[in-house]
Every structure is written in C-alpha cells, then in structure tokens.
Amino acid sequence: MLALLGPNGAGKTTTIEILEGFRMRSAGEVRVLGVDPAKGDEAWRARLGVVLQSWRDHGKWKVRELLDNLGRYYAPYGTPERKRPYDPDDLVKTVGLAEHANKKISSLSGGQRRRMDVAIGIVGRPELLFLDEPTAGFDPHARREFHDLVHRLSDLEDTTILLTTHDLDEAEKLADRILILADGAIIADGFADQLSRRMSTNAEVKWTRGGQHFVDAPTDATRFVRELFDQYGEEISDLEVRRASLEDAYMSLVHQFESGQGETAAREFEEV
Amino acid sequence: MSPMTTAVRAGVRRGAIEIRQTLTNAGDFANYIFLPSVFFIVMYFLRGNTVPGTDFSLSTMTIPSVVGLQVAFGGLMGLGGTLIMEREDGTLLRAKAIPNGMLGYLVGKVVMGVEQALVAVTIILILGAFLFDGLRLGSPGAWLTLAWVLLLGLVATMPMGAVLGSLFSSSRSIGFMSLPVMGLIAISGIFYPITSFPVWLQWIGQVFPIYWLGLGMRSALLPDSLASVEIGESWRHLEMVGVLGVWAVAGLILAPIVLRRMARRESGSSMAVGREKAMQRWT
Numbered sequence: 001m002l003a004l005l006g007p008n009g010a011g012k013t014t015t016i017e018i019l020e021g022f023r024m025r026s027a028g029e030v031r032v033l034g035v036d037p038a039k040g041d042e043a044w045r046a047r048l049g050v051v052l053q054s055w056r057d058h059g060k061w062k063v064r065e066l067l068d069n070l071g072r073y074y075a076p077y078g079t080p081e082r083k084r085p086y087d088p089d090d091l092v093k094t095v096g097l098a099e100h101a102n103k104k105i106s107s108l109s110g111g112q113r114r115r116m117d118v119a120i121g122i123v124g125r126p127e128l129l130f131l132d133e134p135t136a137g138f139d140p141h142a143r144r145e146f147h148d149l150v151h152r153l154s155d156l157e158d159t160t161i162l163l164t165t166h167d168l169d170e171a172e173k174l175a176d177r178i179l180i181l182a183d184g185a186i187i188a189d190g191f192a193d194q195l196s197r198r199m200s201t202n203a204e205v206k207w208t209r210g211g212q213h214f215v216d217a218p219t220d221a222t223r224f225v226r227e228l229f230d231q232y233g234e235e236i237s238d239l240e241v242r243r244a245s246l247e248d249a250y251m252s253l254v255h256q257f258e259s260g261q262g263e264t265a266a267r268e269f270e271e272v
Numbered sequence: 273m274s275p276m277t278t279a280v281r282a283g284v285r286r287g288a289i290e291i292r293q294t295l296t297n298a299g300d301f302a303n304y305i306f307l308p309s310v311f312f313i314v315m316y317f318l319r320g321n322t323v324p325g326t327d328f329s330l331s332t333m334t335i336p337s338v339v340g341l342q343v344a345f346g347g348l349m350g351l352g353g354t355l356i357m358e359r360e361d362g363t364l365l366r367a368k369a370i371p372n373g374m375l376g377y378l379v380g381k382v383v384m385g386v387e388q389a390l391v392a393v394t395i396i397l398i399l400g401a402f403l404f405d406g407l408r409l410g411s412p413g414a415w416l417t418l419a420w421v422l423l424l425g426l427v428a429t430m431p432m433g434a435v436l437g438s439l440f441s442s443s444r445s446i447g448f449m450s451l452p453v454m455g456l457i458a459i460s461g462i463f464y465p466i467t468s469f470p471v472w473l474q475w476i477g478q479v480f481p482i483y484w485l486g487l488g489m490r491s492a493l494l495p496d497s498l499a500s501v502e503i504g505e506s507w508r509h510l511e512m513v514g515v516l517g518v519w520a521v522a523g524l525i526l527a528p529i530v531l532r533r534m535a536r537r538e539s540g541s542s543m544a545v546g547r548e549k550a551m552q553r554w555t
Binding site for chain 2: 017020022023042043045046048050052054055056057058059060061065069070072073074075076077120124
C-alpha cells in the first residue's frame with residue numbers, strides 16, 4: 001500500500017487521475033501495470049479499481065443489485081488464478097454492508113456510501129486500486145471503520161492500493177510506503193517508519209526520579225535511556241519515550257514549500 | 273462470451289432494473305403521466321371543437337399527435353436530460369471506470385428510452401380510447417403503422433438526444449432549451465393543423481421530427497379522410513421516412529463522436545466542478 005500525501009492543491013488528485021487514465025498528462029511518461037494510461041484499453045481497465053473522492057450516482061439502485069450488475073462486466077477478464085468478479089454476497093460482507101444489501105444506495109450514511117464505493121472499486125478483483133481521499137469529511141468513528149476495511153483489503157489478496165490523503169496520520173497508519181507531494185513535485189519518498197525517523201530525529205523522553213518529573217529531548221533516545229538506567233538504575237520510574245510527531249516536521253516542510261522555499265526544504269530534508 | 277457481448281447483456285439488465293425503479297417509484301411514475309394528463313385535460317375542454325373544414329373532433333385528432341410528440345420529446349429531451357444529470361452525479365464516470373462500461377450504460381439507456389416511449393404511448397392510447405371516439409384502434413394496419421413510425425421515431429430522436437445531452441454542460445442549459453422546444457411544438461401541427469399556419473412557419477416545422485412523428489401517428493390512428501387537412505392533402509409517408517431518416521443518420525454519425533469526446537473529458541475533478549456549479553444554483 002502506497003500513500004500519496006500532500007496538502008490541498010498539491011496535485012494529488014491530478015496525479016491519480018492521470019494514473020487512472022481519466023486525464024491527459026501534459027508531459028513525461030506514465031506506466032500503470034505496464035501500460036500508458038492514455039492508451040489503456042478495456043482489458044487494462046479491468047485490472048484497475050477506482051474510488052473517487054465523492055460519488056452520488058445510482059442512488060435508486062440497491063446495494064447488492066448494483067454490485068451484481070457492475071461485476072458482470074468483469075467476468076470475461078477473469079483468469080483461473082484470478083476469478084472475476086467478486087461474488088456480490090461475499091463483497092457486501094467484506095465491506096460490512098451485509099445488512100444493507102437490499103437497501104437503496106441513497107439511504108446509506110456517508111461512511112456506508114464510501115464503503116459501497118470501495119466495494120464497487122474492488123468488484124472486479126483489481127490488481128491496483130486507487131483510493132482518492134477516501135475519508136475526507138468522515139467523523140472519527142467512520143474513519144476508524146474505514147481504516148479497518150482498508151487493512152482487511154490489503155491482507156485479503158495481492159492488490160496494490162494507491163491512496164491519496166492530506167492526513168499524515170492516515171498515511172502513517174495505512175501505508176507501507178509514503179510519497180509526499182507538494183506543489184506538483186515529490187518531496188519525500190520512503191517507508192512510514194523510515195520517514196518518521198528521518199523527519200524527526202528528536203524524541204521526547206519523560207521519567208520520574210525521586211518523586212520529581214523530568215523531560216528531555218535527546219537526539220538518540222535509545223542511547224539516552226540506556227545511559228539513564230546505567231546512572232540511576234532502580235530509581236527511574238514512569239519512563240515514557242515518544243518520537244516527536246511526524247506531523248510537525250511535515251507541516252513545516254509543506255509550509256516552506258508553499259512559501260517558495262521548496263528546494264531548500266527538500267534538500268534539508270534529504271540531508272537529515 | 274466476448275467482453276462486448278457481456279457488456280451489452282449487462283446493459284440490457286441495467287435498463288430492465290432502471291425501468292423497474294421508475295415504475296415502482298411514485299415520483300418517476302408521475303413523470304410518465306404528467307404531460308399526457310395535462311394534454312388530456314386541455315383536450316377534454318376543447319372537445320366540442322372540430323378540425324377546420326371537417327366535422328371531426330379536434331381533440332381526437334390531437335391524440336395521435338400527442339403520441340408523436342411524446343415519442344419525439346422523450347427521445348430528444350429524455351435521453352439528453354438524463355445524460356446531463358448523470359454526468360453531474362458521476363454515473364457516467366462510474367461507467368467509464370468499468371471495462372466496456374460506457375457501452376453497457378448506453379445500451380441500458382436505449383432499453384429504458386424504448387420502454388418509456390412504449391409506456392407513454394400506451395397510457396395516452398388507453399386514456400384516448402376511453403375519453404374520445406374516432407381512433408382506428410381496431411385495425412391491425414393502424415397498429416403496424418404505429419409500430420414502424422414509433423421505431424423510426426426513436427431511431428431518429430434518441431441519438432440526437434444523446435448528442436444534445438453531451439453538448440450541453442449543465443442541467444441549467446436544459447432549462448434554456450425548453451423555451452425554443454415549446455415554440456417548436458406550437459408550430460409542429462400537434463394541437464392545430466399545420467396548414468393553418470403561414471407557409472414559412474410550416475417550413476420551419478417540417479425540419480424537425482416533432483411534426484413528422486405527429487403526422488405519422490395521425491396517419492396510423494385517424495381515418496384516411498383526415499389527410500385532407502395535411503400539407504399536400506396526404507400522409508406523406510415517403511417524405512416522413514426521408515426527413516426522419518436524415519435525422520437518424522445524422523444522429524447515428526454524430527452521437528458516437530460527441531459521446532466519445534464527452535466521455536474522454538469526464539474525470540473526478542471535472543465532475544466536482546460541475547457539481548459545485550449545480551450546488552450554487554440551489555443555494
């Protein structure tokens with residue numbers, strides 16, 4: 001799972017639309033599943049799943065009915081190893097809409113609606129699934145439920161998921177690899193923990209000794225704690241080590257970019 | 273089964289499902305009967321009037337004309353309006369994201385368009401048979417003519433409707449279109465014989481399919497003596513096939529080009545822009 005992270009207007013949706021073949025690129029070369037999206041045929045399209053930011057279509061259709069109908073288009077593209085489409089009954093269970101299977105789509109809540117969109121996105125068992133800001137406008141509960149669903153999907157089978165989000169927390173939680181996009185350019189690329197290590201070297205260490213609270217922000221937290229124990233041993237209690245949040249580093253990075261100091265920011269970032 | 277055949281079959285199913293939705297939904301069903309009901313109320317009040325130069329009821333003459341109008345209107349505006357609406361809500365984009373989805377989508381719309389025309393025609397004819405005398409509903413020849421005129425009318429108007437729907441960018445523009453269309457209906461000899469209008473108006477009316485579909489339906493359902501009030505005192509089947517044929521050919525050539533162009537432009541962000549505009553209209 002790859003997350004494309006960036007502030008609003010960074011070019012996330014543009015990028016994903018080019019990859020989906022919905023928009024022409026202005027320059028450069030693009031390959032998706034080995035094919036130029038601008039020339040992608042229907043067989044190529046059958047290997048993709050697309051979930052856009054907001055869809056309000058097919059409100060009069062029932063959940064299972066629509067999944068069944070849209071799934072039919074994928075049947076000729078199935079292979080013995082990868083049967084297409086998904087059985088609609090299994091699918092409604094996977095996305096947690098089993099009890100709503102015979103409800104009209106217009107009667108679903110925002111979170112249910114988005115899970116329905118995901119169900120449509122994966123009905124053809126895609127090799128690559130695009131999720132464009134899937135949790136925008138969600139309350140925390142709906143967001144958590146959606147994250148659980150995405151986790152289930154990535155465990156389920158060999159589907160690569162490309163997710164765009166402006167929420168760093170979400171990218172960190174869901175993705176293996178994160179690309180940070182600002183002003184149309186990739187300014188960072190790495191695995192989630194790698195990025196957070198690179199973006200913030202300082203960790204916050206809290207402890208209590210002799211009834212007194214201490215806080216420090218050492219460069220190498222592991223070494224600091226080892227030394228702390230070497231020195232005071234049993235006296236240390238309530239130890240808490242927290243990596244300084246990725247968010248602050250990300251915010252300052254993005255801010256620098258928007259104020260036109262992008263290149264320096266990116267360079268500094270790489271050097272760290 | 274080839275992907276194309278699969279898509280066509282899925283499209284037919286889609287059409288059937290959407291037909292069921294419109295028939296089981298009070299709001300949609302009201303759409304079917306609204307226009308005919310208005311016409312029937314007007315016709316009922318005018319039932320004493322006769323077609324000029326004959327003692328035939330003007331109301332009875334209007335019934336087949338309204339059948340033709342309904343076919344033309346449904347074909348041109350119905351499909352066009354649906355395309356615009358479903359472009360705004362993302363149905364088209366959804367179809368685009370699915371292999372051969374556009375093909376299936378259009379097949380579904382055609383199935384639906386044919387069904388809507390049939391339902392509307394049936395409703396008008398049933399009401400007409402109950403309320404007014406003089407229609408040739410008992411003659412097999414009448415039904416045969418009705419069938420082929422209906423078919424020709426759908427082929428002439430639906431592709432053009434799709435072209436109109438793809439050219440206009442928002443549902444607001446459909447509103448702009450309804451005024452000229454109303455004018456066109458007025459000069460198409462639907463409610464009053466076209467021969468009573470000035471010749472230059474007659475020529476304008478004869479360019480468009482509404483007049484010819486009305487004429488075709490009158491030729492099917494009215495006694496032959498009524499041809500005397502038509503242009504050239506004839507039902508002019510040959511000319512009708514000619515004009516509707518030109519519309520059909522033009523539509524069938526243009527529709528794939530325009531639809532493809534429209535589909536190419538469809539993307540998530542263009543849909544969002546369209547919707548934003550639509551929202552602003554309401555607030």
